[in-house]
Amino acid sequence: MARSGVRRPKVRSFTLSNGLRVLLAPQASSPTVSVWVWYRVGSKNEWPGITGASHWVEHMLFEGSPRYGKGEIDRAIQKVGGELNAFTDTDFTAYFTTVPRDHLAVPLDIEADRMTRASITDGEVARERTVIHSEREGAENWPEFRVEEELLQLAFRVHPYRWDALGRRRDIEQMSAEQLRAYYRRFYGPKNAVLVIAGGFDPARTEAEVRRRFSKLPDWGEGVEVLDVEPPAAGERRSTLTGPGTTPYIQIGWRSPALTDPATPATMILDTILGGESRLFSAGMGWRGRHEHPTARLYRALVDKGLAVRASSEWSPRAYPSLFSIQAQAAAGVSLDRLERGIQSVVDRLARDGPSAREMSDVAVRIERGASLSYEGATRTGFRLGYFATLRSISLEDELYRALLRVSSRAVRDQARAIFRPEARAVVRYEPTGAAGDE
Amino acid sequence: MSERNDPLRIEYGREVDGLTIVRQSAPAGAASFSATYVGPGGWGFDLPQEAGTARVVNQLLTSGAGRLNRVALARRLDSAGATLTAECAPESAEVTIWGPAADWRKLLGLLSDVVLRPRFETVDLDRVLRQLAERQLREIAQPGSRADRELFRAAYPDGHPYRTSGLGDRRSVSRLTTEKLRRFHQRHYTSGEAVLVVTAPARLPAVEIAATKWFSGFPETRAPALRLPTVRASAPRTIRVELKGRAQVEIRIGGDSIPRSDPEYAAAFLANEVLGGRGQLSRLFQRVREQGGLVYHASSDLEAMRLGGYWTVAAGTGPDRWPKVVPLLTEELDRLGDRNVPAPELDMIRESVIGEMPLALESTSDAHELAVEVAYHRLPGDYLARWPGLLRAIRPKDVRNAVERTMDRRRALTVLAGPLARP
Numbered sequence: 102m103a104r105s106g107v108r109r110p111k112v113r114s115f116t117l118s119n120g121l122r123v124l125l126a127p128q129a130s131s132p133t134v135s136v137w138v139w140y141r142v143g144s145k146n147e148w149p150g151i152t153g154a155s156h157w158v159e160h161m162l163f164e165g166s167p168r169y170g171k172g173e174i175d176r177a178i179q180k181v182g183g184e185l186n187a188f189t190d191t192d193f194t195a196y197f198t199t200v201p202r203d204h205l206a207v208p209l210d211i212e213a214d215r216m217t218r219a220s221i222t223d224g225e226v227a228r229e230r231t232v233i234h235s236e237r238e239g240a241e242n243w244p245e246f247r248v249e250e251e252l253l254q255l256a257f258r259v260h261p262y263r264w265d266a267l268g269r270r271r272d273i274e275q276m277s278a279e280q281l282r283a284y285y286r287r288f289y290g291p292k293n294a295v296l297v298i299a300g301g302f303d304p305a306r307t308e309a310e311v312r313r314r315f316s317k318l319p320d321w322g323e324g325v326e327v328l329d330v331e332p333p334a335a336g337e338r339r340s341t342l343t344g345p346g347t348t349p350y351i352q353i354g355w356r357s358p359a360l361t362d363p364a365t366p367a368t369m370i371l372d373t374i375l376g377g378e379s380r381l382f383s384a385g386m387g388w389r390g391r392h393e394h395p396t397a398r399l400y401r402a403l404v405d406k407g408l409a410v411r412a413s414s415e416w417s418p419r420a421y422p423s424l425f426s427i428q429a430q431a432a433a434g435v436s437l438d439r440l441e442r443g444i445q446s447v448v449d450r451l452a453r454d455g456p457s458a459r460e461m462s463d464v465a466v467r468i469e470r471g472a473s474l475s476y477e478g479a480t481r482t483g484f485r486l487g488y489f490a491t492l493r494s495i496s497l498e499d500e501l502y503r504a505l506l507r508v509s510s511r512a513v514r515d516q517a518r519a520i521f522r523p524e525a526r527a528v529v530r531y532e533p534t535g536a537a538g539d540e
Numbered sequence: 541m542s543e544r545n546d547p548l549r550i551e552y553g554r555e556v557d558g559l560t561i562v563r564q565s566a567p568a569g570a571a572s573f574s575a576t577y578v579g580p581g582g583w584g585f586d587l588p589q590e591a592g593t594a595r596v597v598n599q600l601l602t603s604g605a606g607r608l609n610r611v612a613l614a615r616r617l618d619s620a621g622a623t624l625t626a627e628c629a630p631e632s633a634e635v636t637i638w639g640p641a642a643d644w645r646k647l648l649g650l651l652s653d654v655v656l657r658p659r660f661e662t663v664d665l666d667r668v669l670r671q672l673a674e675r676q677l678r679e680i681a682q683p684g685s686r687a688d689r690e691l692f693r694a695a696y697p698d699g700h701p702y703r704t705s706g707l708g709d710r711r712s713v714s715r716l717t718t719e720k721l722r723r724f725h726q727r728h729y730t731s732g733e734a735v736l737v738v739t740a741p742a743r744l745p746a747v748e749i750a751a752t753k754w755f756s757g758f759p760e761t762r763a764p765a766l767r768l769p770t771v772r773a774s775a776p777r778t779i780r781v782e783l784k785g786r787a788q789v790e791i792r793i794g795g796d797s798i799p800r801s802d803p804e805y806a807a808a809f810l811a812n813e814v815l816g817g818r819g820q821l822s823r824l825f826q827r828v829r830e831q832g833g834l835v836y837h838a839s840s841d842l843e844a845m846r847l848g849g850y851w852t853v854a855a856g857t858g859p860d861r862w863p864k865v866v867p868l869l870t871e872e873l874d875r876l877g878d879r880n881v882p883a884p885e886l887d888m889i890r891e892s893v894i895g896e897m898p899l900a901l902e903s904t905s906d907a908h909e910l911a912v913e914v915a916y917h918r919l920p921g922d923y924l925a926r927w928p929g930l931l932r933a934i935r936p937k938d939v940r941n942a943v944e945r946t947m948d949r950r951r952a953l954t955v956l957a958g959p960l961a962r963p
Binding site for chain 2: 108128129130131132133163171172175176179180181182183184185199200201202204227228229230231232233234235236237238239241242243344345346347348393394395396401404405407410411430432433463466467469470471473474477478479480481533534
């Protein structure tokens with residue numbers, strides 16, 4: 102059988118005088134090199150009126166600078182056969198470029214430039230406004246997006262986790278170019294960033310190149326703590342949405358701990374036992390999207406029993422207390438009352454009895470196997486290193502891995518009791534108005 | 541790198557009961573392996589009154605095999621750190637296993653159970669049918685899938701496999717029985733016209749030995765024949781589907797095109813990359829998003845299969861903007877057909893495609909996808925290594941000629957699905 106354990110490539114790390122954290126992970130045989138820049142800015146840093154600013158700035162960083170004219174970033178990368186993209190989350194924004202290994206200088210030049218010198222002109226902001234709007238409209242076509250957005254604003258009253266990273270519609274319509282520039286100037290810069298280079302490159306030469314390109318950048322980039330603290334949940338909150346769709350859908354969110362909470366490993370196991378995803382430690386193809394998990398409790402209780410056609414749980418470690426959610430799409434003819442009772446029965450049972458010894462050992466094996474195969478390819482390596490380094494440090498991966506394998510059944514049960522409290526729950530139901538919605 | 545270790549060169553081995561064995565070297569440093577069976581199990585083989593059969597059979601393959609019921613199979617995969625996926629297309633169906641390279645022989649054995657000895661348990665059939673019913677509804681309800689559906693229904697005649705997504709409808713699916721599904725499996729998960737592609741740190745003889753051990757004994761070695769009905773040239777027209785309550789209109793433009801074996805495939809491939817297949821470099825992205833600021837997504841696709849193919853342009857935009865977007869899309873189609881692509885632009889697109897090849901070799905699963913395509917289409921073993929040369933031989937006028945024949949905008953159908961009325 103394959104050996105298990107985290108098989109991370111050797112990492113050379115250093116911090117420049119302007120605060121930029123740099124991780125170099127050479128993989129001698131890799132035909133590609135992947136450059137990731139993670140900024141510790143996300144929707145958590147926004148406030149009403151500028152929700153969606155992190156995501157919008159992410160778009161603007163592809164639109165040019167005094168050095169790179171409009172469209173030149175895309176052309177520079179793609180003409181050498183590279184791919185580039187970016188994504189924005191609650192706690193971070195990440196930019197990545199993967200190129201054939203001979204072309205590392207191209208993304209390095211771009212990232213050093215746009216770290217402090219993106220233009221964000223009035224004209225480009227005006228043009229991009231409809232692009233962002235269109236991205237949001239595409240998401241709104243899906244009932245699942247509408248439900249999740251409603252759940253966040255139902256569950257949180259104070260904390261910025263109460264809006265989606267895409268931002269509110271009204272803020273997208275009204276945010277000004279100057280607000281975006283101010284946001285960029287405040288949060289972007291070496292001091293608030295992690296640069297990761299993974300794949301086929303010479304580490305000594307690359308370190309020198311990184312120092313040459315990034316050391317002279319000003320020490321900008323504010324890492325801001327969110328001071329708004331969500332008060333403890335004091336009662337269940339409910340909402341029902343209606344709209345076009347197929348079969349009824351439900352999402353329930355319970356308040357859950359932050360990454361720094363000692364119960365984080367137990368919460369991760371809880372998520373795996375309920376929904377089946379081992380996420381950070383999933384074997385390979387998880388990178389390409391989720392698949393069904395017939396051994397997971399929700400699947401067995403809801404999908405197998407004919408109550409739902411899909412059922413899953415979701416919890417990701419975040420910087421601040423967030424939500425543990427369960428979502429399910431009803432099978433034809435099944436009411437949301439019945440489906441909700443089914444979900445409640447699953448979590449009640451887990452909180453009462455905890456996971457079985459077999460479930461615990463199955464999860465441990467999956468985590469071991471997943472960890473052993475999680476560093477294949479430069480792009481994936483860049484993602485993992487940057488993700489853990491941005492959340493805290495790359496040693497977080499080892500600590501989580503070891504802690505996950507030590508979690509007891511009892512700890513998972515206790516965490517289920519701590520999370521699945523009725524008064525800490527927000528429930529959003531989606532009742533479709535017609536099967537096809539044709540008019 | 542020796543040719544034997546080059547993932548760009550695949551090796552055809554001997555046949556096992558008619559099943560073609562193909563081996564690809566795993567990328568250097570890879571710790572995983574992939575194997576895929578591709579056979580003639582697509583929904584083009586569904587009986588007209590039993591549409592949905594192929595998809596249900598394909599889904600059921602991952603729901604238990606040999607002595608393992610669905611839960612036991614999932615547990616076995618989890619304990620190996622492996623994953624199993626099944627996909628169904630108009631002409632073919634495939635099953636892929638991925639896992640640690642060290643266990644490739646054992647996992648190949650598990651794949652053979654999945655392909656050859658599915659259980660077709662009633663409880664699994666009931667579940668898959670419930671899921672299928674929901675997908676049927678969703679296909680109609682969601683603007684994107686609805687636009688696709690209407691485009692293909694307009695472009696292809698009754699009985700043509702490209703006309704549908706293979707989901708069937710409530711009535712056709714209600715006719716399915718375990719016996720019918722077993723019969724379909726027996727006839728269509730054959731060794732004839734099928735390939736087994738293995739990407740592993742192993743030499744071809746070792747792969748052949750393992751494949752012989754696990755994949756002998758197909759119930760049927762003859763491949764079923766699939767004939768496509770004649771596609772009559774459609775008159776260009778616009779189909780509107782009003783879906784109230786949605787936020788975005790999905791636009792599709794497209795029509796019939798060529799099979800993968802067509803001599804003009806490489807030129808048509810480049811034409812599509814210029815138009816909308818090459819992300820941010822493509823004309824549609826540049827014109828409609830970067831210059832116009834009118835959409836989030838705008839792209840094109842050329843789907844070339846064994847027997848035929850189709851081309852599509854796709855974009856999504858708000859109810860107040862689609863009247864501006866549609867003319868821009870058609871203008872770009874006209875420009876591609878009316879004028880040669882300027883040589884610098886064609887060079888940039890071509891070198892981007894060629895330069896990207898190392899990215900397709902980042903991991904075993906990435907490289908494996910390339911090998912499956914080559915093997916399924918019976919292309920030469922060095923095809924991927926020769927692909928840059930094929931592309932570099934294409935001239936601007938070749939692209940224009942290919943557009944005329946393979947992406948015929950004069951007969952293109954346009955579909956709009958979503959909230960068409962302005963708010």
